[in-house]
Amino acid sequence: MLYITAALYEEAAPFLTALSLKKEPSFRHFDLFLGDNAMLLLTKTGAMRAAVATSSFLTTFPPQKNDMFLSVGTAACLNQSIPCGSAFILQQIIDAGSGRSVYPELIYRSPFPEARLTTVPQIITSAATEQNNASYKHIVPPMLYDMESSGIYEAAIPYFLCEQLLFCRIVSDHAVDLTSLSYSEIRKKVTLYITEHTETMIRWIQNIEKNRKAPKQLSEKHIEFYERVCAALRLSTASQAELKRMILYLYLNNIDYLSDMEHFLSLPLLSPCKTKKEGLFYLGQLKKHFL
Amino acid sequence: MDNLKNTFYNLPFSHIYVEEEALFSPLAQKLIKKTAPIVIHHYMDIFGRTHQNFSIQKESPALILAVKHGNFIYPGANVCQSFGNSYFYYTSFAMNCPFHCEYCYLQGMYSSANIVLFVNTEDYLKELAQLLCQHSVYLCISYDTDLLALEYLTGFLEHYLCFAAKKHKLVTELRTKSAVLPSFLFSLPEELKRRLIFAYTLSPQEVTERYEHKTAPLSARLSAIRSAGSAGFPIRLCFDPLLRIPNFEHIYGNFISQVHAALSNIPIQDASIGVFRISDSYLKQMRKNLPESGLLQYPFENTQHVCHYGAHSSEMISFVKQQLSNWIPEEKIDTLDL
Numbered sequence: 113m114l115y116i117t118a119a120l121y122e123e124a125a126p127f128l129t130a131l132s133l134k135k136e137p138s139f140r141h142f143d144l145f146l147g148d149n150a151m152l153l154l155t156k157t158g159a160m161r162a163a164v165a166t167s168s169f170l171t172t173f174p175p176q177k178n179d180m181f182l183s184v185g186t187a188a189c190l191n192q193s194i195p196c197g198s199a200f201i202l203q204q205i206i207d208a209g210s211g212r213s214v215y216p217e218l219i220y221r222s223p224f225p226e227a228r229l230t231t232v233p234q235i236i237t238s239a240a241t242e243q244n245n246a247s248y249k250h251i252v253p254p255m256l257y258d259m260e261s262s263g264i265y266e267a268a269i270p271y272f273l274c275e276q277l278l279f280c281r282i283v284s285d286h287a288v289d290l291t292s293l294s295y296s297e298i299r300k301k302v303t304l305y306i307t308e309h310t311e312t313m314i315r316w317i318q319n320i321e322k323n324r325k326a327p328k329q330l331s332e333k334h335i336e337f338y339e340r341v342c343a344a345l346r347l348s349t350a351s352q353a354e355l356k357r358m359i360l361y362l363y364l365n366n367i368d369y370l371s372d373m374e375h376f377l378s379l380p381l382l383s384p385c386k387t388k389k390e391g392l393f394y395l396g397q398l399k400k401h402f403l
Numbered sequence: 404m405d406n407l408k409n410t411f412y413n414l415p416f417s418h419i420y421v422e423e424e425a426l427f428s429p430l431a432q433k434l435i436k437k438t439a440p441i442v443i444h445h446y447m448d449i450f451g452r453t454h455q456n457f458s459i460q461k462e463s464p465a466l467i468l469a470v471k472h473g474n475f476i477y478p479g480a481n482v483c484q485s486f487g488n489s490y491f492y493y494t495s496f497a498m499n500c501p502f503h504c505e506y507c508y509l510q511g512m513y514s515s516a517n518i519v520l521f522v523n524t525e526d527y528l529k530e531l532a533q534l535l536c537q538h539s540v541y542l543c544i545s546y547d548t549d550l551l552a553l554e555y556l557t558g559f560l561e562h563y564l565c566f567a568a569k570k571h572k573l574v575t576e577l578r579t580k581s582a583v584l585p586s587f588l589f590s591l592p593e594e595l596k597r598r599l600i601f602a603y604t605l606s607p608q609e610v611t612e613r614y615e616h617k618t619a620p621l622s623a624r625l626s627a628i629r630s631a632g633s634a635g636f637p638i639r640l641c642f643d644p645l646l647r648i649p650n651f652e653h654i655y656g657n658f659i660s661q662v663h664a665a666l667s668n669i670p671i672q673d674a675s676i677g678v679f680r681i682s683d684s685y686l687k688q689m690r691k692n693l694p695e696s697g698l699l700q701y702p703f704e705n706t707q708h709v710c711h712y713g714a715h716s717s718e719m720i721s722f723v724k725q726q727l728s729n730w731i732p733e734e735k736i737d738t739l740d741l
Contacts, residue, residue, distance in 0.1 A: 204441060213444070213448060214452075215420075215443070215449055215452070217456075218417075219412055219413060219459055220411065220412060221410065221413050270454070272454065273455065273456040273459075275455075275456050319411070320411075323411050327694040328694075329694075357700060357702040358702050361697060364695060364700055365697035366697075367649070403701070403702065
């Protein structure tokens, strides 16, 4: 399952279409859209609101180990040489309020260049200037500005491993060029910029989902056999854990133990142990035989 | 599969995080010529993040360049073999290793598979010089990492050996699973060579292939040992950890014969034997990191928070010791049993 968050409907619209997502009315406090393999949440603007919405979303729909999370949206960039519509993956998210930085994992090869981003409490205006005067300024990638990323990261990280979180931002303005446009024109532009990259983003993440392998686990046949043995030997919780560890060890090492163990335990499997002591004796014999 | 890995993940060290404090160090300046760095405040901002996936990070580890503060040289721990040296110390110029051995304790010790390089090597050497003013020092420089495998990136070993050349009371152990021997090693003064012990960890090829990912194959390690031994470096063979695998005696018996045949003409200073043992808290973390590892899922016995193979441990050590003693005198074989 792919979890997506976007602040505004205009940012989400291309994903709703591409992934055929439908509004889920039962999720009452926030706008949620569901599909077969994806869910999209509208967080509204602002880091606090985004964190609250994301947290509620992930608590209601707890992610699994193989799920991915994409935070998508637009951002301002003060560097005029970077054209509007340019897409970036974030390597650093700075919370302007606290000054704290977080670093999304950059494990997967990405079709987008990297950028840093500062989450600010208000829309960046033309009066804003880059605060970074450090002597290494020339070697760092562009800085973008948005109003949600730091909140989304903090809300999402308890539910995922670092490498499951992806942050993509598309430059919507240079903090000056949107002021002359009407609100409906701005909305159209935002959707247009995101649309240009939607297919690439989806293809990229689907490829990640496809190639992230789920860890090998005991199959139903082995679990069923383990449960039969536990019952037959009247094992305590601690002894059950010991048996499960042994079966997992044999299974992961491709040791064909099933028929051998079934034969070894033919008596108690036919007529279960009367006491726990008797069961423990068999468990000890199993350890001697199979380890 | 390898092809998939090449396109799916970023290349190892494609990302370099550099502490502001380390940014203008010679090593950082050398490395960031090729890759634009991500400037960070403190290495723990990356290395100590919560919810990292150790095994996936191993596919594409990042480099973190940092400045170390506090202590630089530590007294050797009791669970490590001192080989009879009174003043046994270790140091870590780096945290983590480019290899990925499934049994490695680093998976339990660190939450990240990224590699931290401490750039302020001069501070290490200053503390070591002070120690050497008091007494001789036996120093292990490749704990918690594989310094030789990282030498192509760091140049730490060459820098360290320039210092060590003038310190005649310093004996150094360099532990490795790498088969690379940088050319500068061969032009070192003979006296210095005698004080630099190459400690090679060896395992049967079956174990290397299955559990010691990204390490050099056994044949390459044996070839490197021959080169180092012929060049005059003392050689230590580390058969540690022995792993309880099916057909243990057959596989380890053949393995010792293979090592003997390959190194029969090389003087061996000593050998160490140890079975796999790990603290229970580390094992718990390692099992979480590598849920598919058949090696780690073994139902170990737990004695005072150390997980081990129980009675099998002594049998395994005895077997390998007996095989080795056909070739290496017993007094030169150090064993670490539980």
